[in-house]
Amino acid sequence: MAKPTKRLFSFEFKLDAVRRFQAGESKVALAKELQLSSPQLIEKWARQYRAEGEDGLRAKPKGRPKTNPEASTQPESEIQRLRRENERLRAEVAFLGKVQALRDEERP
Known part of the structure; x- marks a missing residue:
């Protein structure tokens, strides 16, 4: 049995889907056409787009941010x-x- 993998979507793919959704296309029809697992993905992307603009659709860096090595070596x-x-x-x-x-x- 193959384990389903999480699909990663490019920024351009998400932006195109959101713009088409905002232009009036149905989220169900878009989800079927784009082979998405759920129409809620398009809603989620649209909310992110409204809240943060195009940057909301860009991939976020994973993990903890790197610390500045110079800051820890400076004597107190x-x-x-x-x-x-x-x-x-x-x-x-x-x-x-x-x-x-x-x-x-x-x-x-």
């Missing part, structure tokens, strides 16, 4: 490091204060 400034450490220590003091308060409540 002394002030930034001290501020981060100060914030961590404040959180630690607040936590220990709450633990101490809970212990004091437990004692009769």
Whole structure:
């Protein structure tokens, strides 16, 4: 049994289908003619086209965006490091204060 694969449609294909749909052609007839799995695809493309224009029909890059390697190699400034450490220590003091308060409540 062959596994059905997901068809990928080119930008031009989608744009042509949307323009024909907007010109008044039936989405069912278009889906049959273009051999689409569902007429809802044309509706979806038309919504994307109305919301984002032609760029909405273009293929989006897959996966997580690449990070800038230079940004991670830049050393952290002394002030930034001290501020981060100060914030961590404040959180630690607040936590220990709450633990101490809970212990004091437990004692009769």
